[in-house]
Amino acid sequence: MTVVGIGADGWAGLTEGARSVLLDAEVLIGGPRQLGLLPSECAGERITWPSPLRPAVPGLLAAHTGRRVAVLASGDPMFHGIGRALTEVLGMDAVHVLPHPSSVSYAAARLGWPLEDVDVVTLVGRPASRLAAALHHGRRLLVLSADATTPGTVATLLRERGFGPSRMRVLERLGAPEEHVGDETAADDWTQPPGDPLNVVAVECRRASDAPRLGAVPGLPDTAYEHDGQLTKRHVRAATLGVLAPAPGELLWDIGGGSGSIAVEWLRIHPSCRAVTVERDPARAARITRNADRLGVPGLRVVTGTAPGALGGLPSPDAVFIGGGLTTPGLLDACWRALSPGGRLVANTVTLESEAVLAEAHRRHGGELVRFAVAHAVPVGTFTGWRQAMPVTQWAVQKTVDTSPGADR
Numbered sequence: 390m391t392v393v394g395i396g397a398d399g400w401a402g403l404t405e406g407a408r409s410v411l412l413d414a415e416v417l418i419g420g421p422r423q424l425g426l427l428p429s430e431c432a433g434e435r436i437t438w439p440s441p442l443r444p445a446v447p448g449l450l451a452a453h454t455g456r457r458v459a460v461l462a463s464g465d466p467m468f469h470g471i472g473r474a475l476t477e478v479l480g481m482d483a484v485h486v487l488p489h490p491s492s493v494s495y496a497a498a499r500l501g502w503p504l505e506d507v508d509v510v511t512l513v514g515r516p517a518s519r520l521a522a523a524l525h526h527g528r529r530l531l532v533l534s535a536d537a538t539t540p541g542t543v544a545t546l547l548r549e550r551g552f553g554p555s556r557m558r559v560l561e562r563l564g565a566p567e568e569h570v571g572d573e574t575a576a577d578d579w580t581q582p583p584g585d586p587l588n589v590v591a592v593e594c595r596r597a598s599d600a601p602r603l604g605a606v607p608g609l610p611d612t613a614y615e616h617d618g619q620l621t622k623r624h625v626r627a628a629t630l631g632v633l634a635p636a637p638g639e640l641l642w643d644i645g646g647g648s649g650s651i652a653v654e655w656l657r658i659h660p661s662c663r664a665v666t667v668e669r670d671p672a673r674a675a676r677i678t679r680n681a682d683r684l685g686v687p688g689l690r691v692v693t694g695t696a697p698g699a700l701g702g703l704p705s706p707d708a709v710f711i712g713g714g715l716t717t718p719g720l721l722d723a724c725w726r727a728l729s730p731g732g733r734l735v736a737n738t739v740t741l742e743s744e745a746v747l748a749e750a751h752r753r754h755g756g757e758l759v760r761f762a763v764a765h766a767v768p769v770g771t772f773t774g775w776r777q778a779m780p781v782t783q784w785a786v787q788k789t790v791d792t793s794p795g796a797d798r
Contacts, residue, residue, distance in 0.1 A: 390450070390479065392460045392472050394489030397565035397587060399426035407487045411461075416453045419461030422587075426461075433459070442471075446478050464491035469511045469533060495563035496531050496589045499570055507531055515687075517542045522657050522685025524552050524594055525605065532590040537583035540590050544579035547592070550683075551600025553577035556593040561585040603684070607631070607654045614680050619647035619673065621712060621737065624763050625781050630654055632757075632785040633708045633735050637661045642706040644696045644724065645669075645713025649677030649689065652710075656686035663688070665703055669695040669714075697723035705729055711736040715743040721750055728788045735786075739779045747784040756786025 391410045396402045403411075411417065414433040417424060424435050439445045450458070465488040466472030475484050497504045508523050511533040520543065523530055532543055540559045547555050559571040562585055574581065576592075596602065603609055608627030614620055621629060629651060635641065637659040643652035646666035656662050666689060668674045674693040681689035692699050697720045709724045715738055728734060734756075738744055751758050760782050764775040 390458045390460060390475065390483060391485045391487060392462055392466045392475060393487045394462050394464050394466050394470075394491075395423055395426055396464055396489050396495075397562045397568070399565075400428055402489065402564060404487070407489075410459050410487065413457060414459035415456040416458045417461065418449070418458065420463075423461035423463065433457075438471075443474050446474055450475075450479070464489050465494075468493065469513065490564065492533065492560075492563050492589050493531050496560050496591060499560060499563070500558070500591055502529055502531075502591075509533065512539055512542075516682070517546055518682045518687045519685055520546055521550050521683065522660075524550055524596075524603075524685070526594055526596040526602075528594045530590075530592040530594065532592060534586075534588045534590055537586040537588070540581065540588065541579065541583065543590050543592065544576040547576035551597045552594055553597055554595040556595065558591045559584065559588050560591060561588045563587075563589065605657070607658075609650075609654060609684070613684065614648045614650055614653075615676055615683075616648035616650075616680075617673070617676070619713075621647070621650050622763070622778065625737065625761050625783075626650055626654065628761060629710065629735055629737060629783065630658075632783075633710060633733055635659070635662055635708070638663075639707035640664065640704060642700070642703065642709045642724065642727070643667070644700075644709065644711045644720070646677050646691070647673060647712060649680050649691070651712065652677075652689055653681050653684050653686055655708075656681070656689055657684065663690075665690045665692060665706075667692045667694060667696050667699050669693070669699075696720050700724075700727065703727075706732065708733040709735070715746045721746060725750075725754070725788070730788055732788045733785070734788065736784045737781050739781055744782050747782060750786075751784055754786050754788075756784055759783045759785070 393407045393410055411431050417433040418436045421437055462470045466486050468491045472486050493509055507529045509531050510520050510523050513533055513535050547553055553576050555576045556573050557576055558573045561569045603613060607630035608623050611623050635655045635658045638661045641652060641655045641664040643664060643666035646668035649666050652664040652666040655664050666677055668677060671693055674691050677691050681687055696714055700723055705727055714720055715736060724734060736747055760780050762780045764777045766773050767776045
């Protein structure tokens with residue numbers, strides 16, 4: 390199978406090698422727009438992708454086994470394109486990819502933006518709220534639009550997140566003869582009607598002077614979260630994420646989610662990070678979802694239920710955080726068993742009863758016990774004194790392989 394990237398310039402923009410593949414193909418698969426760019430000389434049977442696309446891939450390809458199949462993709466098939474799904478299903482040795490310049494490459498060329506200094510966010514088939522995690526003053530973003538309404542959606546989100554002064558520009562039908570690069574406009578002043586659905590939105594981020602500053606490392610201000618008091622406070626949260634040590638692609642279980650702050654900031658570390666939070670209170674579970682959406686990580690999976698029962702069927706975690714429920718029978722052991730070798734488990738508590746559980750776990754599995762004592766300066770009459778927060782006891786441990794007889798793994 391050959392996957393051919395094609396741009397808005399259509400047949401005229403293809404290399405001779407790509408044209409030869411398409412002319413020789415017995416089956417041509419793609420979206421209606423891509424197939425419509427081919428001339429009548431491409432005589433292969435034309436098939437449009439069904440929706441939803443990914444589940445249909447194995448059956449559709451199996452139906453044409455033994456035939457010369459060419460798949461059309463927009464721009465670079467391996468950049469937010471069908472190439473990923475095809476190589477995952479068929480294996481890389483069964484797929485030959487002929488890339489075309491992506492819309493991102495065209496946009497960077499038109500704007501004079503070095504690609505290595507640009508963050509790319511796709512909103513194709515994804516919630517617009519995920520853009521919020523990429524908003525940092527001075528950064529340049531290229532947003533891949535889902536349709537003609539996306540620029541307006543981006544402008545609204547920028548205003549709501551305190552980035553109304555950001556400069557926006559819409560680039561339409563990049564690479565085509567009718568290519569259009571719009572004028573620069575502040576999100577606060579955006580009134581442009583929907584244009585061409587084939588567009589990219591360029592954003593130069595500027596934070597409003599009265600907007601809160603949300604950094605890229607753990608320890609966001611407590612005021613960034615909607616909560617009812619069940620919140621891992623800022624300084625302890627930063628220390629907790631430090632020992633959880635998130636890395637790209639890893640999965641976190643956040644047990645007793647409260648406001649979801651640990652899972653949210655785990656996900657903000659890298660776009661490929663994954664997290665599941667388990668919260669027994671439905672009102673808090675809904676609040677976690679709102680916090681994740683507002684802070685740009687709508688992919689957070691929220692499970693409403695009580696652990697350990699609610700853990701059944703969840704994918705194995707790379708790290709577990711337990712922020713509540715430590716005295717629940719079987720909870721700590723279930724989380725420990727679920728961890729793969731090399732996985733990290735961190736548990737925080739403020740009660741003596743849960744401290745006893747952590748002391749016993751420390752005796753059995755090792756790791757490190759730490760107590761955090763945080764005090765804040767507050768007015769005392771006309772002077773200033775310290776107000777001590779409740780101390781937090783933390784157990785942190787990394788799971789290793791023990792092959793001795795009867796070992797608790």
